Amino acid sequence: MDRIVQALVEIVGTPYVSDSAEERYFYGRDPGLMPAHAPDYVVLPRSVEEIQAIVRLAGREKIALVPMGAGMSLSGLVIPQRGGIVLDMKRMDRILKVNEAARYVVVEGGTSTGKLHAHLNRYYPRLRFSTPDSPAAATVAANVMIHGQGRLTQQQGFNSDMVSGLEVVLPSGELCRIGSCALSDDWFSKGPPLPDLSGLFLGWFGATGILTKVGIKLYPRKKMRDVEIFITDSPDFVPGILYELTHTEMAEDINIFAQPLPLIFSGNHHIVIYFTGDSAEEMELKKRILFHALDGFIRNKDGGFMTVGEGMKKTLLDMPQRSATTFADVTKGGGFEYSGPIVPIDRYPGCSRKLDELAVKYDLKYHATARIIDKGHAMMFAFSFTFNRADEDMLNRTRMALSEASEYALSIGGLFWKPTLDEQRIALEKMDPQTARLMKRIKEELDPQGIMNPGNWEGI
Amino acid sequence: MYQLKFDEKRCLGCPDGACLVQCQYLNFEADPARKEMVKIFRGEDSPVLQDCVTCYACEEYCKRGNHPFYLINERREDKGILTAPRAITRQWIHIGEPKGKYELGKIGKIALSFGFMPQLKEITRGRLFEDVMPSYFFGQEFFCNVVYIHFADTKVFKERLPVVIENIHKLGVEEVIFLHDECYAAFTSLAPAYGMEVPFKSVHYFEYLYNRLTALKDRIKPLNVKVVYQRPCSNRLCGDSHLFVQKIMDRIGATLVQRTYQDETALCCGSIFRAMYGYDLMADVQGRNLEDMAQSGAEYCIFNCHGCMNALSPLVAARGMTPLHMIDLCRMAIGEKPEGGQ
Amino acid sequence: MKYAEILHRCFRCGYCKFTLDYENFNCPPYRKYRFDTFAPGGRMWLIRAWLNGEIENSERFQEILYSCATCGNCVEHCAFTFRENLVDIFIAAREELVNGGRIPPSVRDYFKAISIHGNPYNLPAAQRSSWAADLPVQSYDGQEYLLYIGCVGSYDERGRKIAQAVSRNLIRAGISFGILGEREPCDGNEVRVLGEAGLFEYLAENNIALFRQLGVRKIITLDPHAFNAFRKEYPAFGGDFEVLHYSQVLSRLIESGELKPGDFPVRVTFHDACYLGRHGGEYEAPRRILRAIPGVELVEMRQNRENALCCGGGGGNFFTDILGGEGDSPSRIRVRQAVETGAEILVVSCPQCAKMLEDAIKAEGLDDKLVIRDVGELLDASFREN
Numbered sequence A: 001m002d003r004i005v006q007a008l009v010e011i012v013g014t015p016y017v018s019d020s021a022e023e024r025y026f027y028g029r030d031p032g033l034m035p036a037h038a039p040d041y042v043v044l045p046r047s048v049e050e051i052q053a054i055v056r057l058a059g060r061e062k063i064a065l066v067p068m069g070a071g072m073s074l075s076g077l078v079i080p081q082r083g084g085i086v087l088d089m090k091r092m093d094r095i096l097k098v099n100e101a102a103r104y105v106v107v108e109g110g111t112s113t114g115k116l117h118a119h120l121n122r123y124y125p126r127l128r129f130s131t132p133d134s135p136a137a138a139t140v141a142a143n144v145m146i147h148g149q150g151r152l153t154q155q156q157g158f159n160s161d162m163v164s165g166l167e168v169v170l171p172s173g174e175l176c177r178i179g180s181c182a183l184s185d186d187w188f189s190k191g192p193p194l195p196d197l198s199g200l201f202l203g204w205f206g207a208t209g210i211l212t213k214v215g216i217k218l219y220p221r222k223k224m225r226d227v228e229i230f231i232t233d234s235p236d237f238v239p240g241i242l243y244e245l246t247h248t249e250m251a252e253d254i255n256i257f258a259q260p261l262p263l264i265f266s267g268n269h270h271i272v273i274y275f276t277g278d279s280a281e282e283m284e285l286k287k288r289i290l291f292h293a294l295d296g297f298i299r300n301k302d303g304g305f306m307t308v309g310e311g312m313k314k315t316l317l318d319m320p321q322r323s324a325t326t327f328a329d330v331t332k333g334g335g336f337e338y339s340g341p342i343v344p345i346d347r348y349p350g351c352s353r354k355l356d357e358l359a360v361k362y363d364l365k366y367h368a369t370a371r372i373i374d375k376g377h378a379m380m381f382a383f384s385f386t387f388n389r390a391d392e393d394m395l396n397r398t399r400m401a402l403s404e405a406s407e408y409a410l411s412i413g414g415l416f417w418k419p420t421l422d423e424q425r426i427a428l429e430k431m432d433p434q435t436a437r438l439m440k441r442i443k444e445e446l447d448p449q450g451i452m453n454p455g456n457w458e459g460i
Numbered sequence B: 001m002y003q004l005k006f007d008e009k010r011c012l013g014c015p016d017g018a019c020l021v022q023c024q025y026l027n028f029e030a031d032p033a034r035k036e037m038v039k040i041f042r043g044e045d046s047p048v049l050q051d052c053v054t055c056y057a058c059e060e061y062c063k064r065g066n067h068p069f070y071l072i073n074e075r076r077e078d079k080g081i082l083t084a085p086r087a088i089t090r091q092w093i094h095i096g097e098p099k100g101k102y103e104l105g106k107i108g109k110i111a112l113s114f115g116f117m118p119q120l121k122e123i124t125r126g127r128l129f130e131d132v133m134p135s136y137f138f139g140q141e142f143f144c145n146v147v148y149i150h151f152a153d154t155k156v157f158k159e160r161l162p163v164v165i166e167n168i169h170k171l172g173v174e175e176v177i178f179l180h181d182e183c184y185a186a187f188t189s190l191a192p193a194y195g196m197e198v199p200f201k202s203v204h205y206f207e208y209l210y211n212r213l214t215a216l217k218d219r220i221k222p223l224n225v226k227v228v229y230q231r232p233c234s235n236r237l238c239g240d241s242h243l244f245v246q247k248i249m250d251r252i253g254a255t256l257v258q259r260t261y262q263d264e265t266a267l268c269c270g271s272i273f274r275a276m277y278g279y280d281l282m283a284d285v286q287g288r289n290l291e292d293m294a295q296s297g298a299e300y301c302i303f304n305c306h307g308c309m310n311a312l313s314p315l316v317a318a319r320g321m322t323p324l325h326m327i328d329l330c331r332m333a334i335g336e337k338p339e340g341g342q
Numbered sequence C: 001m002k003y004a005e006i007l008h009r010c011f012r013c014g015y016c017k018f019t020l021d022y023e024n025f026n027c028p029p030y031r032k033y034r035f036d037t038f039a040p041g042g043r044m045w046l047i048r049a050w051l052n053g054e055i056e057n058s059e060r061f062q063e064i065l066y067s068c069a070t071c072g073n074c075v076e077h078c079a080f081t082f083r084e085n086l087v088d089i090f091i092a093a094r095e096e097l098v099n100g101g102r103i104p105p106s107v108r109d110y111f112k113a114i115s116i117h118g119n120p121y122n123l124p125a126a127q128r129s130s131w132a133a134d135l136p137v138q139s140y141d142g143q144e145y146l147l148y149i150g151c152v153g154s155y156d157e158r159g160r161k162i163a164q165a166v167s168r169n170l171i172r173a174g175i176s177f178g179i180l181g182e183r184e185p186c187d188g189n190e191v192r193v194l195g196e197a198g199l200f201e202y203l204a205e206n207n208i209a210l211f212r213q214l215g216v217r218k219i220i221t222l223d224p225h226a227f228n229a230f231r232k233e234y235p236a237f238g239g240d241f242e243v244l245h246y247s248q249v250l251s252r253l254i255e256s257g258e259l260k261p262g263d264f265p266v267r268v269t270f271h272d273a274c275y276l277g278r279h280g281g282e283y284e285a286p287r288r289i290l291r292a293i294p295g296v297e298l299v300e301m302r303q304n305r306e307n308a309l310c311c312g313g314g315g316g317n318f319f320t321d322i323l324g325g326e327g328d329s330p331s332r333i334r335v336r337q338a339v340e341t342g343a344e345i346l347v348v349s350c351p352q353c354a355k356m357l358e359d360a361i362k363a364e365g366l367d368d369k370l371v372i373r374d375v376g377e378l379l380d381a382s383f384r385e386n
Helices: A005-011 A020-026 A048-061 A113-123 A141-144 A233-248 A280-293 A295-299 A310-318 A323-329 A347-364 A392-409 A419-429 A433-446 B010-011 B031-040 B046-051 B057-061 B068-079 B085-097 B117-123 B146-151 B157-169 B181-193 B206-213 B233-252 B271-277 B280-294 B307-319 B326-333 C005-011 C029-032 C042-049 C059-068 C073-077 C079-100 C107-115 C125-132 C150-154 C156-174 C189-193 C195-214 C224-237 C246-255 C285-292 C330-340 C351-365 C375-384
Strands: A041-042 A067-070 A085-087 A096-100 A102-107 A163-169 A175-176 A210-217 A224-232 A254-258 A269-277 A303-306 A334-339 A365-374 A376-389 B109-114 B136-137 B175-178 B201-204 B227-228 B254-256 B302-303 B322-327 C145-146 C218-221 C243-247 C264-272 C296-298 C343-347 C370-375
Touching: A005 A048, A020 B146, A020 C042, A020 C059, A048 A067, A048 A085, A048 A163, A048 A210, A048 C264, A067 A224, A096 A113, A096 B302, A096 C145, A102 A113, A102 A141, A102 B085, A102 C079, A141 A210, A141 A347, A141 C224, A141 C243, A163 A224, A175 A303, A224 A233, A224 A280, A224 A310, A233 A254, A233 A269, A233 A280, A233 A347, A233 C224, A269 A280, A269 A310, A280 A295, A295 A303, A303 B085, A303 B271, A334 A392, A334 C195, A347 A376, A347 A392, A347 B280, A347 C189, A365 B057, A376 A392, A392 A419, A419 A433, A419 C189, A433 B046, B010 B031, B031 B046, B031 B068, B046 B280, B057 B068, B057 B085, B057 B233, B068 B146, B085 B146, B085 C005, B085 C330, B117 B136, B117 B307, B136 C218, B146 B157, B146 B181, B157 B181, B175 B181, B175 B206, B181 B201, B201 B206, B206 B233, B206 B326, B227 B280, B233 B326, B271 B280, B271 B326, B271 C189, B280 B307, B302 B326, C005 C042, C029 C330, C042 C059, C042 C079, C073 C079, C073 C218, C079 C189, C107 C189, C125 C150, C125 C156, C145 C156, C150 C351, C156 C351, C156 C370, C156 C375, C189 C195, C195 C224, C218 C246, C224 C330, C243 C246, C246 C375, C264 C285, C285 C296, C285 C375, C351 C370, C351 C375, C370 C375
Parallel strands: A041 A085, A067 A085, B109 B136, B109 B175, B175 B201, B227 B254, B227 B302, B302 B322, C145 C218, C218 C243, C264 C296, C264 C343, C343 C370
Antiparallel strands: A096 A102, A102 A210, A163 A175, A163 A210, A224 A269, A224 A303, A254 A269, A254 A365, A334 A376, A365 A376
């Protein structure tokens, strides 16, 4: 038996190590468009001690390590660029504690968002977290690691902003607590009022350490939840509409979508406004305030609230929203990928027009979706294309369209979200050189051997 | 091209200016009302063109065979005065676009029209329809296109309605039972008002239900329930069908509770106001209507239109009344249990 | 391969792994192995890779394909419209393996036993009705119903007890039925799901001819696997019979008053058989029986009906034991779930579930906490006790 396999077996046990062609095939790719690279080994650790042992082994043997959740970034972030060991974290999926009064939960590094959602539904009906649109199998840890967003992002910021503490295995194999949990049993803060070290790990895609525990903040869950959709016939009105809506502070999530098909949606921009309340009065009040915020647009015929049918409402209120995933099969082709840069909200019209242009240029099926972040300080605008995995030409055209979308995003002052390796490189090149150098120093200090998800945040 | 048949002389000689006098949203006395309609006909500006909320009621109020609302609609279009936000109008135009996805049952000489409302397909079950089912048609190809008169538009129905008439005619049907007011009104009010020939007989489903209930009267067990009725805007275009409401209720042993907002003073469901004007008018109209219903002590609120049902069912239910479609109420009376109740 | 045009449409999103509310993973092999390759998405991508020549047939590949229990959880919960064909796809892939001649030995042995002996136990047909030796069960000779026992009910020690209990109930109710005894053929459901389409076709055609020749119109099955084969697969070969699972018959008899169960005070929980529940659409008949027995308190496990966790015996694993019973195997997880309800009896409606779960109770050391009874056995006991 391979020496490394033997060593891994001694750490996690025979059933949980594989160097078979099947695992190497599957874990070497993701459902997006990035090229495949097979790992040498796939392991399923169950404890922090096992992970530490694996990390120390990798350090000794200079083998690359790639921790992963469900692998749904779509931008290839856990495709092992230099082979090595993939750590599929999903066996570590316990929910460790919920502190109801302080509203936080601590989960293990492989706990799925679906399981957390179900757990809170059953045991803590007054608490919720910022559920992302990714499939239920996506992990809490990976979602915050990539600065994902969710249903509470409009109110609270990126899901990573809602982290309340971390436990990390460093590339040296040492275990480290980040945040209030470093000083007490409570996980109520990821840093403040002390120096905030969470930034050494969040957003680095595992290149600086492995998240073995994540604390996330929970928020009040109201008994009722509803959704309305305001539509406008020009993207130019969208920033103004968003500004007015966010001013009210009444909304939960605010999303925007625009797509040419089905026909009912063609030509319009749909601002989807969610709101919650504990009583009919609270709901009616919020609805009234949200409606009145847009009186000016209605008066000028620049937009209006459409009727949302029962079926559509059910789809929109679903959490996690499965229709975000089923977009993948529009071409009966099982795939979609998007470039979802973070931009100021006044860039919406430019991005929308650019997307229409790219779709025509590359003959692709597409839609635009956007989510408001932190009451309108920014938005995630997704240039989203759906492709047929079995059509090589379509895959190439999609890659080109996404590349142009990224270029455009950068040119208008946007930031790449969950950037592909190319986008990471471009970002580092365009960045303030001192900032890039600081990132390099951090990476080299934490991971001198360069074994942690190599390829990512490199090439400075 | 199709032109609205509007006779100025009828307005000039009108005794009461009922259209604008009875209007629930404008404030006119008889004499100014008469003059205002003539002004509108002659193409002059009028506050009516800005302020009319498209409730359709004046089509009923006018007893002299003119078409005040259709005229208002024409003039708005001429002058580019929009009612709904452009995006809403665009969406509606897309919704009604024929898509080649129509459905045909076993078509006979008499057929049911479901327009393109899928809810109508679901609700048309049981003995009441067994003498005509499975003769039916469904799809945008059979859409009445009346809704566009809410949106200061005549182009769309002038373009599509003749094609729809032809589509129905091609099926070889001689008589169509329409399951929605607007479908019925398209061929009995709008098309004739514009000089379009309709080569088939149109029957409103209320009349059909009444006749079926009469034929099945041995099966009827009086329901002994108190109900209120939500009269839709569209019913103003086919007021003759309204007479069947009381007749049906009498036949099935339901007490139609008298209330303030009924018959000619009925309030519409407000969903169009929501799209066009936002919150206040919708909330006002819905609020008054629901309060009026609630005071009646009725067990059920009976609906004629799924648009109304979508808009008002939650509000009705919150007031302790069960929302139910007229067809389902009739099914209950002959001992059939409709699934889901709505 | 049939359905090959669907393979590339899998997005490997993982909804297929879960229950409806995401509380738990519910794909039996995924729960045991925990590699994504053992989840439905893994199989879809690997089958496609295999057909494209990117990977080869290997022991591991066979283990991945044959550990699927065909439980249908993925069909229930996949987010995409092609979900209804997922289990068909996995069976089609197995057919390709069978055609290629490289399959696990246990699978090959199964086919051999069926071909030669007509049952997986390599036992003579003559012993097929020895379970009925002490019962006034008649041979089928034109009665209203054919009671089809199946291989497990005929030969397996545990299965026989169920056959006996169910027969006693039917006799009690005065139902007109008969069994085929030694003439009884294998229904072929497992042959089909293990990928031997040719052998299944042969069995189906012969069985249909036999049933027709005997004038069989209505069939009551003991085993949900046979229920599935007769009801869903035989029509394609011309089989046109009214097929019922015995729980459906017994629940009707109780409702009409022809069977009046006696008192039997006990707390029970119910495990849905995949081939009666998800595949057969029948979740309520066994529960109606349980609720009709005075004294029975039915407590549901959290994962019930469409969300039931398969016992791990489906997909041929009852015979091939590829999914197996160690560690975190589904049957062991399931009996732990049952114990959590506080029930004394875990009620099943399938002889394969009965055996799988009984073995799991032993392996978990839960013998003093939980026993397995088939719903027919519980009903039978309620009569005998009184």
